[in-house]
Amino acid sequence: METGEKIRSGNIRAASRLIRDIEDGEPGTKEILKQIYPHTGGAHIIGFTGPPGAGKSTLIDALIRLLRKRNLRVGVLAIDPSSPFTGGAILGDRIRMQKHASDPGVFIRSLSTRGSLGGLSRAAGNAIHIMDAMGMDYILIETVGAGQQEVDIINHAHTVLVVMVPGLGDEIQIMKAGILEIADVFVINKAHFDGGAKLNRELLIMIDMSPIPKxxxxxxxxxxxxLEEQAAYEAGIGEVFDNMEKHRKYLFETEHMGKRMHRKMTRELEEALSSAILDPVLRAIADTGELECIIEKLVKKETDPVTVSEEIANKYLRPE
Ligand SMILES: Nc1nc2c(ncn2[C@@H]2O[C@H](COP(=O)(O)OP(=O)(O)OP(=O)(O)O)[C@@H](O)[C@H]2O)c(=O)[nH]1
Ligand SMILES: [Mg+2]
Known part of the structure; x- marks a missing residue:
């Protein structure tokens, strides 16, 4: 069986290898991505973002259990280096995650924020396509909500959950800037802890004040x-799932799915163009040592970035 077919049959080993080969820049991976692309589009993609330690991984773990009980297949993509999925967290979390390792209906992968040549968002996009082609019903992406990079990754999702926790103070204030533009569902973890009611109130006021069209x-x-109150926690997870479904239904019943797909495709095209155009040019000038010379000249102000870019574009992008 070809790699593309293996992936479509849900073969976890083939999918893992492909994701690794893409990360390593192995040749031939683009052909496989082309083959599987027509078989994507079936998965509902959910982004989870929020400050470090807000309980995103714990929530995802509980959702995996809920989805598996309903016989739904789930892919998880973790983009946080400190996440339990990537092995950075305390032992208890790691053990919890490992439980899913033997379940063929669960595929968990992590992408490192370090040294990801050519853009993390693109790498995430490719991994999502692979999980989608594997026939996953849900793909859950975890990122720590902070910079533009995370927002870019979140743009791959259909539904975005912002996970918060009381007691983080300023971090939350920072997160609030622009948070409404990306959040479809807010989840307050440990909601009955000190500050939980206040956080709830503040979020509701923020939503009330925002100009959401009727x-x-x-x-x-x-x-x-x-989490310690297991039954109540599980009930909360059920509510999260219900709202994920409600939002999915809303997207399909309105023009919003189309709008989101437009945004997603714009992003993916930009990433693919950068892979097809920018990467080879950068590689070419890096290999010849030209890049270093250019940077030296820029540092000494012997030239400027605009001029250099024009020269490079003329050299490399001129039609044959
Ligand atoms: N007591 C209690 N602890 C929780 C709850 N949810 C998560 N935790 C714990 O809080 C810590 C952080 O939870 P994670 O799920 O790893 O949080 P995260 O948002 O994924 O964190 P990062 O990936 O580091 O950004 C872990 O030790 C969890 O076991 C909860 O409801 N109650
Ligand atoms: Mg985590």
Whole structure:
């Protein structure tokens, strides 16, 4: 069987290898991505973002269990180096995650934020396509909500959950800038802890004050009880799932799925163009040592970035 077919049959080993080969820049991976692309589009993609330690991985782990109980297949992509998925967290979390390793209906991968040549968002996009082609019903992406890079990754999702936790103070304030533009559902973890009610109130006020057009989706604010109170926690997870489904339904029943797909495709095209045009040019000038010379000249102000870019474009992008 060819790699593309193996992936479409849900072969976890083939998918892992392809993701690794893409990361390593192995030749031939683009052909496989082309082959599988027509078989994507079936998965609902959910982004989870929020400050470090807010409980994203814990929430995802509980959702995996819920989805598996319903016989739904799930791919998980973790983009946080400190995430339990990537092995950076405390032992208990790692053991919890490993439970899923033997389940063929679960495929968990992590992407490192370090040394990801050619853009993390593109790498995430490719990994999502692979999981989608594998026939996953849901793809859950975890990122720590901070910079533009994370927002770019989140743009690959259909539904975005922002996970928050009381007591983080300033970090939350920082996160609030622009958060409404990306959040479809807010989840307050450990909601009954000190500051939980205040956080809830603040989020509701923020949503009330935002100019959401009438009839459009208003992000619900869900409150999750402590993990230790197992039944209450599970009930909270059920509510998260219900709201994921509600949002999915909303997207399909309105023009919003189309809008999101437009945004997603714009992003993917930009990333593919950068892979097809920018990367080879950068590689070419790096290999010849030209890049270093250019940077030296720039540092000494012997030239400027605009002039240099024009010269490079003339040299490398001129039609045959
Ligand atoms: N008591 C309690 N602890 C929780 C709860 N949810 C998560 N935790 C713990 O809080 C810590 C952080 O949770 P994670 O799920 O790793 O948080 P995260 O948002 O994925 O963190 P990063 O990936 O580092 O950004 C872990 O030790 C969890 O076990 C909860 O509801 N109650
Ligand atoms: Mg995590």
């Amino acid at each position: 009839g459009d989706w208003r992000p619900p604010v869900l409150q999750i009880k402590d």
